Every structure is written in structure tokens, then in C-alpha cells.
Amino acid sequence: MLTTDLYHSGQGFNVTYQKGCDVTMTTGFGRITSPGYSTGNQYPANLRCTVALRDALQRKTTLIFHNFDTEEEFDTVKVYNSTTLLKTLSGRPNQTIFTSHNGEFHLQFQTDGRVSESGWNASFSFGCNDNRSHSAHTITTPGWVEYGQSANYSCDTGYRLVGASHSYCDMGGVWRTDPPTCKLIYCGPPEPLANGVLLNVTSRYMKDRGTANYSCLHGYTMIGSETVPCTEKGWGKLPECAGIECPKLKPLPNGRTLTPYFYHHLRRVEFVCERGFNLVGNMYTECIVNSSRMAAWSSPHPACVADIEPFCKEIIVLNGRVNQTGPIRLGQFVHVTCNHGYQLNGSYDGVICNASGVYDKSIPKCYGKYD
The missing domain is CATH 2.10.70.10 (Complement Module, domain 1)
Known part of the structure; x- marks a missing residue:
């Protein structure tokens, strides 16, 4: 205790206190530092410190040096497991970890009298x-x-x-x-598929390996897998139903082709001739996709012929059919076929359009049994 009176004042005094650096800890866990580290000061010179760490239950213990900065080679920390030297630390090593199976470490911190650095801090604990x-x-x-x-x-x-x-x-x-x-994991109801249908769902739970199975509408082909699994993130990626397209039509000489944007199933194309030309063939054709998912046009490509060119009229046969439709051009052969139960009345089954715009023979007819 310092006591003064009211008459005289002096220069005073200072006191330096240094705690010993030999420590023994039996708590099984804690933190240890070099002297002065926790206050941001450098460690003193000429230290000889010993730290003993013991776990009373002898549990497996880990010692971790988080930061380490000492004078290389001259200021060292020796780490022992009981009496076995594990490693000598000095300078600025990376984070260093030690393990003791019996929960016992001994540390010896020794410094010289020349250079001091910031020191080190470490923690230890059982698992x-x-x-x-x-x-x-x-x-x-x-x-x-x-x-x-x-x-x-x-x-x-x-x-x-x-x-x-x-x-x-x-x-x-x-x-x-x-x-x-x-x-x-519950995936919920499967998403609908554009231009397709949901066939069945085996389960909506991932643990059951649930799947949703899809099919495309007629005229569309599937890109991707028809089976979509229930996954950790929900239903997997849906396939795509892409329209099956007919072959691209060639330009119509002396005419125009009025086409849709896509040549998909049942899309109709119209043909129009320029003034002074007549359309020979069908005015319309449709893209048809068959059961084998193959696309083709319903009728052959027509032609635009000058109206001065002779052509024959279209043939319509009662109880029969022909292989050419629309106005018939010069030299074209028209074949006649009778329906079931009917037969031709002559020895020939077709006619040819000649230069005068008439057929070379009379049009064949189809007669029934009782006609």
C-alpha cells in the first residue's frame, strides 16, 4: 500500500513483476501462449519455460499451434509426448498439429538474449x-x-x-x-410434357426409385429419355418432343409456295401460279407422319405451265381411281384402276394426253357385275 502526506512530493518509483513461465495443466483442454503474446508484446530474452499438459483420464489429446513466430534456430519450442521428442519448432512454420494417445505433452520453450519475436499461441483438447x-x-x-x-x-x-x-x-x-x-425426399406431381403425355408414375419418392414415364404425341419424336427419375433435387430433366418435319419443298417455277413456318405433321402447303400459268397437279399437299414416324408429303410437287400449252382435263372415274390428278400435261399417261368388285370395260387401262388437248383413247370405265 502506498501512503503520502499533503506537504512533499517526490519522483516516485516503478515496479517490474514477472510471473514464472513453468506451467502444469491437468484440465484436459485449454489454451497456452508464450509470455507476452496475449498482450501483444514480444517474449522476453533468455527464457527457459516448461509446460506440462496432462489429461487426468488419459484421453487421446490433440495439440494445435495456431500461430508461431520465433527467431529461427535460436528460439525454439520442443514438443514431447511423455519423454519422446516429437518435433522442435522454430521460425515461422505453418499450423502444426500433434497427437498424444495418453493425453500427455511436455513443452520446452527456450530463447537466447538477442532477438525476440511475437511468440506463439496454441490450444489442446481431448476429442x-x-x-x-x-x-x-x-x-x-x-x-x-x-x-x-x-x-x-x-x-x-x-x-x-x-x-x-x-x-x-x-x-x-x-x-x-x-x-x-x-x-x-418427395418429388410431388410430375411436370407436364409439351406435345407429349404422361404415361405412368411408379412412385413419387426417391427411396422407391420413383420414375415418371412419358410419350410424345403422333407427329413428334422424343429427344432424351422417356423415363424421368425422382432425384434429390426433384424430378429429373424432362425429355423434349420435337416435331417431325417433311423434306423441304423445292421452289415452284413460275409460281409461289405458301408454306407454314414448320413442315410438321398435318401442316398444309398451298401452291399458286403466276398470271399466265396454270397449275398442273394438286393445289394443296400435307405433311403426313406414318406409324413408323417417317414424314412425307401427301401428293407430288405440282407445276405451273403456260396457258398456251395444251393440257387435258382431269379424269374422274366412277367406281375407280387414277394415278394423276388435276389438269394433265401433254404426253402424261393416266392409269385407271377399278375398285374392288368392278372391272374395266375394255382391253386397255390408261390413256395419254396428246397435242390437241384430248386423250388418245376414250376414257376407260369401271363396270360392276350387274351393270
């Missing part, structure tokens, strides 16, 4: 035993985790992890976060 209660379908690896390490969590197939996928083992064998849970 964590993951004997906490976990939700069903949770997978934990490993069960025992050393201090400074993490336990990893995952779920059985068909379940989603809710929470952190890992938990850090902190000082004192305490987990930093609670264990996660596993939630059943």
Missing part, C-alpha cells in the same frame, strides 16, 4: 465422442473425432440432409453444431 441421438437414416463418419477435426454426415438413399453436413469438434469435447436430420 469428441459422437454418441448424440441421431435421426433415422443418418450416416455418421467417424464416431470418434479428434479436436479440430469434423464428423461428416450423410443420409440413406432417398433422404435429404437438413442441417450442416459436418460438425466441428471444439475444445473440451464439445460439438460446435447440432447433428442434422434426414428428411424423406
Whole structure:
């Protein structure tokens, strides 16, 4: 205690106090630093410090040097497991970790009288035993985790992890976060498919390996898999139903082709001739996709002929059919076929359009049994 009176004042005095640096800790966990480190000062010169760390229960213990800065080669920390030297630290090594299976470490910190640096800080602790209660379908690896390490969590197939996928083992064998849970993955109703149909759903749950099966409408072909699985992120990627297109039409000489944007199933194309030309053939043609998903035009490409060119009239046969439609051009052969139950009345089954715009023979007719 310092006591003064009211009459005289002097220069005063200063006191320097130095605590010993030999330490023994039996708590099983804690933090240790070089002298002066916690106050931001450099460690003193000519130190001879001994630190003994013992876990009373002899549990496996981890020692971690987080920061280390001493004079290279001259200021050192020797780390022992009981009496076995594990390593001599000096200078600025990276984070260094040591393990003792019996929970015992001995540290010897020695400095010379010349250069001092900021020193070092370290922590030590026994590990964590993951004997906490976990939700069903949770997978934990490993069960025992050393201090400074993490336990990893995952779920059985068909379940989603809710929470952190890992938990850090902190000082004192305490987990930093609670264990996660596993939630059943439900994909819900499948999405509709444009230009397609949903055939069936085996299950809406991933654990059942649920799938949704699709098919494309007639006139469309599928790009991708027809089977879409229920996954951790929901239903997988839908396939695409792309329209099957007919071959591109050639330009119509002396005319125009009025076409849709796409040549898909049942899309109609119209042909128009320029003034002074007549259309020979069908005015319309449609893109037809058959059962084998092959696309073709319903009628052959017509032509635009000058109106001064002779042509014959279109033939219409009662109870029969012909192979050419529309006005018939010079030299074209028209074949006549009778329907079932009918037969031709002559010895020939076709006629040819001649230069005068008439057929070379009379048009064949189809007669029935009682005609």
C-alpha cells in the first residue's frame, strides 16, 4: 500500500513483476501462449519455460499451434509426448498439429538474449465422442473425432440432409453444431410434357426409385429419355418432343409456295401460279407422319405451265381411281384402276394426253357385275 502526506512530493518509483513461465495443466483442454503474446508484446530474452499438459483420464489429446513466430534456430519450442521428442519448432512454420494417445505433452520453450519475436499461441483438447441421438437414416463418419477435426454426415438413399453436413469438434469435447436430420425426399406431381403425355408414375419418392414415364404425341419424336427419375433435387430433366418435319419443298417455277413456318405433321402447303400459268397437279399437299414416324408429303410437287400449252382435263372415274390428278400435261399417261368388285370395260387401262388437248383413247370405265 502506498501512503503520502499533503506537504512533499517526490519522483516516485516503478515496479517490474514477472510471473514464472513453468506451467502444469491437468484440465484436459485449454489454451497456452508464450509470455507476452496475449498482450501483444514480444517474449522476453533468455527464457527457459516448461509446460506440462496432462489429461487426468488419459484421453487421446490433440495439440494445435495456431500461430508461431520465433527467431529461427535460436528460439525454439520442443514438443514431447511423455519423454519422446516429437518435433522442435522454430521460425515461422505453418499450423502444426500433434497427437498424444495418453493425453500427455511436455513443452520446452527456450530463447537466447538477442532477438525476440511475437511468440506463439496454441490450444489442446481431448476429442469428441459422437454418441448424440441421431435421426433415422443418418450416416455418421467417424464416431470418434479428434479436436479440430469434423464428423461428416450423410443420409440413406432417398433422404435429404437438413442441417450442416459436418460438425466441428471444439475444445473440451464439445460439438460446435447440432447433428442434422434426414428428411424423406418427395418429388410431388410430375411436370407436364409439351406435345407429349404422361404415361405412368411408379412412385413419387426417391427411396422407391420413383420414375415418371412419358410419350410424345403422333407427329413428334422424343429427344432424351422417356423415363424421368425422382432425384434429390426433384424430378429429373424432362425429355423434349420435337416435331417431325417433311423434306423441304423445292421452289415452284413460275409460281409461289405458301408454306407454314414448320413442315410438321398435318401442316398444309398451298401452291399458286403466276398470271399466265396454270397449275398442273394438286393445289394443296400435307405433311403426313406414318406409324413408323417417317414424314412425307401427301401428293407430288405440282407445276405451273403456260396457258398456251395444251393440257387435258382431269379424269374422274366412277367406281375407280387414277394415278394423276388435276389438269394433265401433254404426253402424261393416266392409269385407271377399278375398285374392288368392278372391272374395266375394255382391253386397255390408261390413256395419254396428246397435242390437241384430248386423250388418245376414250376414257376407260369401271363396270360392276350387274351393270
